Amino acid sequence: MSKKIVLRDDEMPTSWYNVVPDIPNGLQPPLDPETNEPMGPEKLSVIFPMGLLEQEMSAERFIKIPDEVLEVYKIWRPSPLVRASNLEKALGTKAKIFFKNEGVSPVGSHKPNSAVAQAYYNKREGVKRLATETGAGQWGSALSMATNRFGLECKVYMVRVSYDQKPYRKSIMQAFGAGIVASPSSDTNTGRAILESHPDTPGSLGIAISEAIEDAATRDDTNYALGSVLNHVILHQSIIGLEAKKQMEIAGEYPDVIIGCCGGGSNFAGLMNPYLPDHLEGRKIRFVGVEPASCPTMTAGKLAYDFGDVAKTTPLIYMYTLGHDFIPPGIHAGGLRYHGMAPTVSALVGEKIIEPVRVHQMECFEAGILFAKTEGIIPAPETCHAIRGAVIEATKDLNDPKTILFNFSGHGLIDMGSYDKYFSGELHNYDYPEEQIAEVLYH
Numbered sequence: 001m002s003k004k005i006v007l008r009d010d011e012m013p014t015s016w017y018n019v020v021p022d023i024p025n026g027l028q029p030p031l032d033p034e035t036n037e038p039m040g041p042e043k044l045s046v047i048f049p050m051g052l053l054e055q056e057m058s059a060e061r062f063i064k065i066p067d068e069v070l071e072v073y074k075i076w077r078p079s080p081l082v083r084a085s086n087l088e089k090a091l092g093t094k095a096k097i098f099f100k101n102e103g104v105s106p107v108g109s110h111k112p113n114s115a116v117a118q119a120y121y122n123k124r125e126g127v128k129r130l131a132t133e134t135g136a137g138q139w140g141s142a143l144s145m146a147t148n149r150f151g152l153e154c155k156v157y158m159v160r161v162s163y164d165q166k167p168y169r170k171s172i173m174q175a176f177g178a179g180i181v182a183s184p185s186s187d188t189n190t191g192r193a194i195l196e197s198h199p200d201t202p203g204s205l206g207i208a209i210s211e212a213i214e215d216a217a218t219r220d221d222t223n224y225a226l227g228s229v230l231n232h233v234i235l236h237q238s239i240i241g242l243e244a245k246k247q248m249e250i251a252g253e254y255p256d257v258i259i260g261c262c263g264g265g266s267n268f269a270g271l272m273n274p275y276l277p278d279h280l281e282g283r284k285i286r287f288v289g290v291e292p293a294s295c296p297t298m299t300a301g302k303l304a305y306d307f308g309d310v311a312k313t314t315p316l317i318y319m320y321t322l323g324h325d326f327i328p329p330g331i332h333a334g335g336l337r338y339h340g341m342a343p344t345v346s347a348l349v350g351e352k353i354i355e356p357v358r359v360h361q362m363e364c365f366e367a368g369i370l371f372a373k374t375e376g377i378i379p380a381p382e383t384c385h386a387i388r389g390a391v392i393e394a395t396k397d398l399n400d401p402k403t404i405l406f407n408f409s410g411h412g413l414i415d416m417g418s419y420d421k422y423f424s425g426e427l428h429n430y431d432y433p434e435e436q437i438a439e440v441l442y443h
């Protein structure tokens with residue numbers, strides 16, 4: 001069998017799969033915090049285009065991918081499915097391990113799958129400019145690339161600490177023509193107020209989200225874009241699993257277990273959702289979502305209505321949450337430090353269809369380095385969590401010939417600073433601040 005299974009351009013799926021109609025017992029609607037009534041599309045249309053709001057609320061199983069989006073996808077898609085045969089040998093396992101390599105995208109992660117679609121729908125409705133936040137810089141890079149493709153301006157509010165520590169991410173965004181400011185910034189009311197009271201704050205994703213939403217809500221030519229969590233983002237990411245399913249068929253394999261790392265849930269959902277209908281029809285397949293022990297949204301959070309940001313500007317979203325003012329310890333997988341989990345992923349955890357597990361960052365870096373040595377690709381710190389999950393599955397019983405499929409959400413070449421710290425012994429494990437969770441949830 002060949003090492004990697006590659007599809008031709010014309011074998012790429014032409015529709016996305018929408019998991020919402022297949023979620024047992026359905027989803028709870030987002031609520032307007034002012035009325036506690038379900039939030040209709042009118043209010044949200046101030047910051048999102050109708051094309052995306054329709055997808056957000058759609059009950060259709062398949063939604064056609066516009067030709068303009070497929071054209072951009074073809075820069076790196078279909079992405080390869082690879083058999084991690086050298087990793088299997090190193091582990092001494094009879095399990096077969098496959099990974100879907102989303103690290104081959106122009107910015108090195110799965111995030112452009114949604115960024116390109118979001119830029120397209122905004123452009124189609126005459127929007128001139130998008131505002132967004134970025135933590136580690138992966139989403140900002142993806143949206144900068146996508147807005148550049150469609151001739152839109154892009155303004156990125158980048159969490160101050162990352163802005164100072166990750167200069168190359170900033171340069172990637174600049175190369176694509178985006179404007180970047182450190183958040184909190186003096187460009188918004190939220191930012192100015194925080195700067196006044198806390199001039200030395202390192203910033204947070206919650207603050208940056210609030211700034212980007214304020215920017216979009218106060219300018220006619222500008223909309224807002226979010227890189228995970230929302231139903232339309234999960235929809236766009238289904239291209240990962242739809243391709244993988246075809247590739248696994250070509251390999252003559254069917255996964256016993258699908259694994260992904262979970263920040264807001266979009267890359268894991270993208271890979272697993274197209275397999276959900278098989279599971280619901282009785283096929284034996286397990287879904288394992290891996291999260292950091294320092295930000296254990298699914299394993300220690302509550303399924304409840306909560307805000308998506310610190311300033312409480314978003315609708316109330318029904319999801320697993322650690323509380324909107326939960327501040328996770330500074331682990332090196334920046335993309336996994338969000339307090340909430342996508343409503344679709346949360347619902348499947350609630351239904352016991354997804355098995356959540358939590359792992360510590362040191363065991364993840366160890367797994368990532370073993371992967372680099374055996375398979376030749378250095379994983380992003382986030383992706384190391386999925387690899388750790390796959391290693392745990394493959395070594396539970398070395399004689400069990402099960403088939404494992406995991407999502408390789410991104411490469412780590414722009415995150416070598418984290419590896420540097422690992423090698424120099426500066427990294428250690430963090431448990432989550434349990435008192436803080438209880439505090440914020442029971443207020």
Ligand SMILES: *Cc1c(COP(=O)(O)O)cnc(C)c1O
Pocket residue numbers: 109110111138139227228229261262263264265266267268335336380382383409410411
């Ligand atoms: C952003 C990111 C994640 C986490 O986000 P999800 O929405 O959970 O997918 C994981 N891996 C990489 C490489 C990322 O950039």
